[in-house]
Amino acid sequence: MTSLPLTKAQAVLEAAIAKADEIGQPMNIAVVDDGGHLVTFARMDGAIKASIDISTRKATTSVLMNAPTAALMGLVQPGAELYGLEQLSGGLVVFGGGIPLQLDGVTVGAIGVSAGSAAQDVTVAEAGVAALAG
Amino acid sequence: MTSLPLTKAQAVLEAAIAKADEIGQPMNIAVVDDGGHLVTFARMDGAIKASIDISTRKATTSVLMNAPTAALMGLVQPGAELYGLEQLSGGLVVFGGGIPLQLDGVTVGAIGVSAGSAAQDVTVAEAGVAALAG
Amino acid sequence: MTSLPLTKAQAVLEAAIAKADEIGQPMNIAVVDDGGHLVTFARMDGAIKASIDISTRKATTSVLMNAPTAALMGLVQPGAELYGLEQLSGGLVVFGGGIPLQLDGVTVGAIGVSAGSAAQDVTVAEAGVAALAG
Amino acid sequence: MTSLPLTKAQAVLEAAIAKADEIGQPMNIAVVDDGGHLVTFARMDGAIKASIDISTRKATTSVLMNAPTAALMGLVQPGAELYGLEQLSGGLVVFGGGIPLQLDGVTVGAIGVSAGSAAQDVTVAEAGVAALAG
Numbered sequence: 190m191t192s193l194p195l196t197k198a199q200a201v202l203e204a205a206i207a208k209a210d211e212i213g214q215p216m217n218i219a220v221v222d223d224g225g226h227l228v229t230f231a232r233m234d235g236a237i238k239a240s241i242d243i244s245t246r247k248a249t250t251s252v253l254m255n256a257p258t259a260a261l262m263g264l265v266q267p268g269a270e271l272y273g274l275e276q277l278s279g280g281l282v283v284f285g286g287g288i289p290l291q292l293d294g295v296t297v298g299a300i301g302v303s304a305g306s307a308a309q310d311v312t313v314a315e316a317g318v319a320a321l322a323g
Numbered sequence: 324m325t326s327l328p329l330t331k332a333q334a335v336l337e338a339a340i341a342k343a344d345e346i347g348q349p350m351n352i353a354v355v356d357d358g359g360h361l362v363t364f365a366r367m368d369g370a371i372k373a374s375i376d377i378s379t380r381k382a383t384t385s386v387l388m389n390a391p392t393a394a395l396m397g398l399v400q401p402g403a404e405l406y407g408l409e410q411l412s413g414g415l416v417v418f419g420g421g422i423p424l425q426l427d428g429v430t431v432g433a434i435g436v437s438a439g440s441a442a443q444d445v446t447v448a449e450a451g452v453a454a455l456a457g
Numbered sequence: 458m459t460s461l462p463l464t465k466a467q468a469v470l471e472a473a474i475a476k477a478d479e480i481g482q483p484m485n486i487a488v489v490d491d492g493g494h495l496v497t498f499a500r501m502d503g504a505i506k507a508s509i510d511i512s513t514r515k516a517t518t519s520v521l522m523n524a525p526t527a528a529l530m531g532l533v534q535p536g537a538e539l540y541g542l543e544q545l546s547g548g549l550v551v552f553g554g555g556i557p558l559q560l561d562g563v564t565v566g567a568i569g570v571s572a573g574s575a576a577q578d579v580t581v582a583e584a585g586v587a588a589l590a591g
Numbered sequence: 592m593t594s595l596p597l598t599k600a601q602a603v604l605e606a607a608i609a610k611a612d613e614i615g616q617p618m619n620i621a622v623v624d625d626g627g628h629l630v631t632f633a634r635m636d637g638a639i640k641a642s643i644d645i646s647t648r649k650a651t652t653s654v655l656m657n658a659p660t661a662a663l664m665g666l667v668q669p670g671a672e673l674y675g676l677e678q679l680s681g682g683l684v685v686f687g688g689g690i691p692l693q694l695d696g697v698t699v700g701a702i703g704v705s706a707g708s709a710a711q712d713v714t715v716a717e718a719g720v721a722a723l724a725g
Contacts, residue, residue: 191368199365226372230364231333234325238360238493239521242546267535275541283541307538358492359640387641401669404709407677407685412644459636467633494640498632499601502593506628 192223193290193298197321201290201300202229204320208313209233214305216313217244220290222298225252233304240303246280247287247310248301253278255296259285259311286310290321326357327424327432331455335424335434336363338454342447343367348439350447351378354424356432359383367438374437380414381421381444382435387412389430393419393445420444424455460491461558461566465589469558469568470497472588476581477501482573484581485512488558490566493517501572508571514548515555515578516569521546523564527553527579554578558589594625595692595700599723603692603702604631606722610715611635616707618715619646622692624700627654635706642705648682649689649712650703655680657698661687661713688712692723 198220209216215233217240222228225248232241247258254261261283264271275283285307290298300317302310332354343350349367351374356362359382366375381392388395395417398405409417419441424432434451436444466488477484483501485508490496493516500509515526522529529551532539543551553575558566568585570578600622611618617635619642624630627650634643649660656663663685666673677685687709692700702719704712 194368195365224372226366227364227375228366230361231329232360232362234328237521237523238358239518239546239549241361243542246545262540265541276544280544281541282545284539356492358490358494360492384641387639389639405686406664407667407683408645410678410682411648411684412641415641462636463633492640494634495632495643496634498629499597500628500630502596506626509629 193220193228195228198228198298200320201317202231205300205302205313205317206231206233208316212305212309212312214309214313216302216304216310217241218313218317219245219248219301220298220317221245221248221252221301223252223296225249225299228298236304243282244286244301244303246301247282247303248299250281251287251289251299251301252296253281255289257285257289258282258287258301259307286314288314288318290318292321327354327362329362332362332432334454335451336365339434339436339447339451340365340367342450346443346446348443348447350436350438350444351375352447352451353379353382353435354432354451355379355382355386355435357386357430359386362432370438377416378420378435378437380435381416381437382433383413384415385421385423385433385435386430388415389423391419391423392416392421392435393441420448422448422452424452426455461488461496463496466496466566468588469585470499473568473570473581473585474499474501476584480573480577480580482577482581484570484572484578485509486581486585487513487516487569488566488585489513489516489520489569491520491564493520496566504572511550512554512569512571514569515550515571516567517547518549519555519557519567519569520564522549523557525553525557526550526555526569527575554582556582556586558586560589595622595630597630600630600700602722603719604633607702607704607715607719608633608635610718614707614711614714616711616715618704618706618712619643620715620719621647621650621703622700622719623647623650623654623703625654625698627651627701630700638706645684646688646703646705648703649684649705650701652683653689653691653701653703654698655683657691659687659691660684660689660703661709688716690716690720692720694723
């Protein structure tokens with residue numbers, strides 16, 4: 190059984206691309222299933238290459254932690270409860286741009302967006318999330 | 324400078340998906356630029372997950388070697404000239420399914436296809452190559 | 458297609474070596490193309506060996522982020538926007554000494570310099586950059 | 592103490608480049624010291640990118656084994672004495688193109704050449720070796 194069929198993942202990807210176009214920031218966008226395995230991906234022209242790994246890892250992190258990556262930032266700071274978390278489980282991303290994708294309250298995958306500011310990445314990821322819910 | 328713009332990579336990907344549908348074998352399909360960096364990717368419903376890495380690595384191998392992956396098979400056998408090549412340069416794939424993408428005789432990237440038999444993978448990759456040339 | 462021909466990369470390398478000689482600090486100097494792949498490299502007599510990897514990774518980081526490595530330092534501190542970035546995309550360097558190489562406003566590669574202080578590394582890298590522009 | 596000063600390594604590199612030009616096969620050429628650490632490197636225009644790693648690893652293998660890489664090929668075949676050796680010590684290359692560099696009978700480093708046929712790689716590496724002896 191596929192938690193996130195390709196057609197649904199593509200709808201998420203296309204909505205994210207449209208939002209990135211709208212705000213004028215080329216992005217790397219990755220969509221993974223509930224096992225954290227890649228379903229679809231696009232690097233928009235001009236988006237930095239470091240974000241191929243970062244966007245994919247944001248999506249994977251969101252599945253592995255079942256939480257948006259932005260929620261981890263406070264927890265991993267020096268002195269905070271999960272200091273060092275970012276180097277575990279193969280390398281997690283702790284800044285915004287990764288968000289779980291849910292259907293009927295069940296996590297079926299995640300989207301990860303990278304190449305802009307963290308705020309821009311979150312905005313584009315949310316557009317992808319909305320496309321699945323819609 | 325983008326050697327392979329997203330719209331061209333998407334045309335390659337879509338032609339490959341159409342061919343995979345036609346032969347009834349769900350595939351993982353990766354398209355990379357001339358530096359071996361991922362541009363776009365799709366995993367069709369039912370395609371095995373091991374092939375996420377294999378398809379991407381076939382594309383990367385094709386760029387790094389500037390040759391189809393199928394051309395490497397004979398060279399790496401016991402007793403052959405490049406025995407052991409497959410473990411070099413980060414891990415190369417030596418069976419069919421990766422093919423360079425060229426424009427005007429210049430390699431601008433590569434496609435990697437995996438999840439079927441090697442022959443099926445090559446057939447689907449060739450459909451992607453033809454879409455760029457067309 | 459070669460984004461940065463060897464003769465141009467050698468001119469960058471030689472200018473950097475000359476500057477390192479001038480300031481009396483032996484350096485490791487790496488020049489990569491726009492895919493982050495090594496084009497040429499030199500380790501000057503007496504330069505520390507750890508900097509073989511560091512100089513190369515500075516150059517790769519500059520390509521992957523399309524920015525000087527020095528620009529990343531503030532962003533990855535505890536509490537800052539990209540905390541944890543340095544461990545992503547294969548390992549990025551966030552201190553000075555890596556700078557993109559551009560021709561007509563297009564990034565064609567990068568230089569990475571390491572073995573001195575960060576300020577010395579930047580000075581030598583800038584001499585390399587100037588040689589390409591000149 | 593530097594086992595192989597940069598000026599000597601550059602002479603080796605330049606002789607190898609000249610031979611590669613002469614035979615009309617662009618090459619990746621790496622020169623390492625007696626610790627296997629890179630001293631200088633060049634990728635000639637048109638040489639395949641996979642050979643960045645392969646040339647460097649041929650040089651490293653030559654130092655680690657204190658032998659030409661071509662000498663290993665027979666030893667690692669199925670049924671032979673060192674079957675599996677190529678995956679040890681971080682990954683060794685067992686086909687020709689890596690040769691130790693010696694001064695007065697002492698190994699001071701190695702050259703690794705890759706991108707042509709194994710025979711071409713050896714020819715170019717030998718030109719580098721001769722430059723040091725000369």
